Amino acid sequence: MPIPETLTTASHGDLDLRLAHGAWPADLAGDVLFSAPMISGGSPSAIFDLGCIIRLSLSAGTHGAAPDRFAWRTRAIESPSKRIHDRAPDAFVATTVGHRSSFGPLNAANTAPLPWGDRLFVTWDAGRPVELHPGTLDFVAEVGSIDSWGPSMMGDTVLPTILTSAHPVTDRARGGMWTTKLDPVLEPTFAMAPSVVFWRPDRTDVSVWPIEGIAFNGSTHTVSHTRDWVILCDSGNFRADLGEMMGGERTVTVDDDAPVWLLRKDQVLSTPPGTPVRPVCLRVAPPNGHFYARYDDADGISMVWEGMDLLDLGLAHRAGDVDLLGRPMPPTAIGLYNMAMARSTLNEIVIDPNRGVVADQVRHSDDWTFNLQLSAMDWSPAGQAAPTAHHVTYQGCRPGNVSERAAQLYRGRIERSQLTEETPASLATFRRGGLEVISRWEYGDVGDLPTSPTFVPRSGSAAGGDPGGHDGYVVQPVFNDGGFRVELFDAARVGAGPIATLRAAANECVPLMLHSAWMPTTSELVDAPRLSFADDVTDARLAGLDRPERRVVASVAEELG
Numbered sequence: 001m002p003i004p005e006t007l008t009t010a011s012h013g014d015l016d017l018r019l020a021h022g023a024w025p026a027d028l029a030g031d032v033l034f035s036a037p038m039i040s041g042g043s044p045s046a047i048f049d050l051g052c053i054i055r056l057s058l059s060a061g062t063h064g065a066a067p068d069r070f071a072w073r074t075r076a077i078e079s080p081s082k083r084i085h086d087r088a089p090d091a092f093v094a095t096t097v098g099h100r101s102s103f104g105p106l107n108a109a110n111t112a113p114l115p116w117g118d119r120l121f122v123t124w125d126a127g128r129p130v131e132l133h134p135g136t137l138d139f140v141a142e143v144g145s146i147d148s149w150g151p152s153m154m155g156d157t158v159l160p161t162i163l164t165s166a167h168p169v170t171d172r173a174r175g176g177m178w179t180t181k182l183d184p185v186l187e188p189t190f191a192m193a194p195s196v197v198f199w200r201p202d203r204t205d206v207s208v209w210p211i212e213g214i215a216f217n218g219s220t221h222t223v224s225h226t227r228d229w230v231i232l233c234d235s236g237n238f239r240a241d242l243g244e245m246m247g248g249e250r251t252v253t254v255d256d257d258a259p260v261w262l263l264r265k266d267q268v269l270s271t272p273p274g275t276p277v278r279p280v281c282l283r284v285a286p287p288n289g290h291f292y293a294r295y296d297d298a299d300g301i302s303m304v305w306e307g308m309d310l311l312d313l314g315l316a317h318r319a320g321d322v323d324l325l326g327r328p329m330p331p332t333a334i335g336l337y338n339m340a341m342a343r344s345t346l347n348e349i350v351i352d353p354n355r356g357v358v359a360d361q362v363r364h365s366d367d368w369t370f371n372l373q374l375s376a377m378d379w380s381p382a383g384q385a386a387p388t389a390h391h392v393t394y395q396g397c398r399p400g401n402v403s404e405r406a407a408q409l410y411r412g413r414i415e416r417s418q419l420t421e422e423t424p425a426s427l428a429t430f431r432r433g434g435l436e437v438i439s440r441w442e443y444g445d446v447g448d449l450p451t452s453p454t455f456v457p458r459s460g461s462a463a464g465g466d467p468g469g470h471d472g473y474v475v476q477p478v479f480n481d482g483g484f485r486v487e488l489f490d491a492a493r494v495g496a497g498p499i500a501t502l503r504a505a506a507n508e509c510v511p512l513m514l515h516s517a518w519m520p521t522t523s524e525l526v527d528a529p530r531l532s533f534a535d536d537v538t539d540a541r542l543a544g545l546d547r548p549e550r551r552v553v554a555s556v557a558e559e560l561g
């Protein structure tokens with residue numbers, strides 16, 4: 001059975017979820033936030049559609065829900081990009097990597113929610129982080145002026161081309177956010193040159209340092225850090241194919257390993273912005289979607305490295321494709337990415353930053369570890385200093401969502417004998433410091449497709465309970481064409497199955513969602529300096545627009561105040 005058709009046919013909207021199974025714990029509070037593309041059908045690749053933010057309240061009777069219902073509330077992100085697009089949709093042309101226009105590209109802001117204290121941000125790999133009001137979910141501001149980010153890839157436009165990270169990391173000790181910027185270079189061939197970026201939330205600009213001597217062909221999807229180090233890498237699973245973008249066949253494939261770059265924080269922050277900084281370089285296999293470092297680095301940089309073995313996020317299904325079993329790819333799969341063609345490998349590694357080598361490594365891969373989706377962990381300071389448990393969702397082997405076109409492109413790198421049948425998804429808990437499987441829940445229905453899990457600390461407070469990831473709950477949304485549901489697991493015993501399940505009243509379905517995060521319930525907007533859209537609208541950026549287009553920009557600037 002291929003993946004649920006409702007991933008692309010359902011619509012995002014508000015739901016009131018009912019408790020369909022179990023008992024809801026009294027020591028569970030706050031909100032789980034989800035980022036998602038709107039699935040409008042207007043993009044050749046579903047993961048490049050404009051974004052929305054979804055809030056699941058973990059307390060019944062809030063946000064307009066009845067006393068015995070849990071509010072599932074969705075808001076489109078009304079960024080300058082979306083407002084301009086809504087006023088002038090014909091000006092935008094959808095491509096395999098987003099939208100282009102005379103205004104510039106859209107900042108989709110559709111990938112990950114990033115709570116930071118009482119502030120809420122959402123992110124994307126090809127746009128600045130966007131701040132939202134934590135209570136109303138209204139658009140507030142984008143992070144950092146265009147001028148401070150530096151030259152835009154496609155020219156000095158009202159909507160800039162800023163390739164960054166979908167997973168910036170907040171640094172409590174230094175009072176800022178670490179992220180990245182990518183700039184194109186043409187010599188000796190076309191590639192991307194990365195910079196490390198730091199933003200302090202009391203400023204409206206960012207500081208940018210080019211990374212000396214580095215050019216590569218991928219993206220910096222994740223940023224992680226320890227007490228002393230910022231960690232960047234080429235995620236390795238998304239490759240833009242210029243030939244395909246020009247109408248040709250795709251020839252670019254994902255890599256077998258990925259470069260990693262370590263930057264000492266104090267060295268970066270003591271260097272004048274704009275001055276290149278030198279990294280410590282090494283390579284790690286396989287390429288990853290995400291990696292997470294333990295904050296304490298006294299004994300080296302310890303990381304969970306979530307491998308995405310032979311999963312090509314840049315290869316989207318298109319009309320005329322057939323799957324590995326010879327069946328026509330259903331219309332509902334067009335635009336979705338090609339799923340994994342090998343079992344996923346979860347690594348725990350220790351890097352010696354002084355020598356630039358992997359000093360220790362543990363790997364886990366099994367027949368049930370296909371399509372490592374996303375993971376959940378304790379993001380509290382204590383939990384990051386001494387993590388105990390890492391919860392991982394696997395979506396199972398899905399030959400119905402692997403195209404024959406992809407198999408031919410990767411001929412010689414895949415074992416087709418491993419890709420002959422659909423297998424069920426799993427939620428597994430691994431012990432940090434060895435990757436032993438503590439507990440695992442396997443879904444009985446291959447029509448179930450779980451997505452991003454979220455760890456929620458007991459007592460609804462990041463300071464409560466016993467930190468590390470084992471004392472609390474895992475919130476696990478599950479797609480199914482028979483109805484969407486949210487399952488709740490005891491984080492110490494996920495193998496016992498869900499202790500409670502929420503369902504929509506009429507078994508409604510919801511479409512594709514990406515990352516999630518837990519946040520204590522907050523209703524007020526923090527008072528802080530923020531960038532106004534009008535501040536970025538210069539005469540030079542308006543010069544490339546005709547008169548009606550300038551009126552569009554002016555109306556958006558006025559609307560946003």
